[in-house]
């Protein structure tokens with residue numbers, strides 16, 4: 001099994017690229033979706049957040065007011081650290097579970113769309129790592145227009161992550177999403193080709209079919225050895 005890391009900066013275009021993977025039939029685990037699921041009303045993550053941040057961050061229906069919580073944590077690094085610490089285990093086990101389900105289905109290439117891939121050191125488990133890069137001016141523009149936030153709020157959100165240029169320097173593959181969607185789609189074709197290259201031996205062994213083959217071969221080997229000994 002090949003675990004492909006897909007990361008970048010906020011609003012750099014990760015979801016745009018992960019949608020291209022989905023359209024091409026490659027399964028994607030979206031860490032933002034996992035992070036949303038683990039804080040749904042009544043879950044362990046929800047209880048921890050309410051305990052730490054108080055009832056003020058709840059909507060009338062009892063769900064977390066994400067806009068309010070975002071305002072708090074993106075303007076105060078210590079509060080963000082608290083939130084990150086509270087949710088880290090819930091999110092990583094959620095991601096692990098999603099991978100396990102795809103593994104059991106026999107998927108051989110899985111894309112992990114994780115905004116904080118480097119920050120949480122999950123890049124250790126992925127190869128290759130794709131970084132969706134965008135130039136700073138475009139990133140601010142797209143973030144402000146998508147989320148309807150001020151320039152200051154946009155800067156706060158960008159500064160709450162490791163620098164995008166540093167992530168670019170650590171990447172195995174870089175997609176420059178500063179241009180048009182067509183430009184990105186063109187770069188994506190080459191990325192898809194690389195990601196779909198035949199699995200290495202190690203990756204094959206990690207896949208469901210590889211493991212089944214190893215177990216079968218071991219069982220046959222043991223049976224033959226026993227037969228020869230008798």
Ligand SMILES: CC(C)(COP(=O)(O)OP(=O)(O)OC[C@H]1O[C@@H](n2cnc3c(N)ncnc32)[C@H](O)[C@@H]1O)[C@@H](O)C(=O)NCCC(=O)NCCS
Pocket residue numbers: 009010011031032035066067069070073080083084087091114115116117160161
């Ligand atoms: C702060 C919250 C409530 C804001 O919710 P909101 O719906 O407005 O944003 P959403 O979840 O869609 O995230 C949008 C983007 O913000 C960035 N982001 C989210 N959380 C963080 C964080 N803790 N630190 C830095 N950037 C973050 C990511 O680039 C993400 O793609 C929410 O992002 C959250 O609960 N974050 C903590 C969980 C987490 O770490 N998520 C990232 C998964 S790796």
Ligand SMILES: Nc1ncnc2c1ncn2[C@@H]1O[C@H](COP(=O)(O)OP(=O)(O)OP(=O)(O)O)[C@@H](O)[C@H]1O
Pocket residue numbers: 008009010011012013014015016017032115142143146177178179180181182184
């Ligand atoms: N090449 C492009 N041309 C024009 N607009 C784009 C392009 N790529 C992405 N966008 C727009 O920029 C915004 C951010 O893109 P996207 O949501 O894919 O980023 P993201 O990295 O997934 O964001 P987040 O970190 O918040 O999850 C969206 O509104 C998207 O429609």
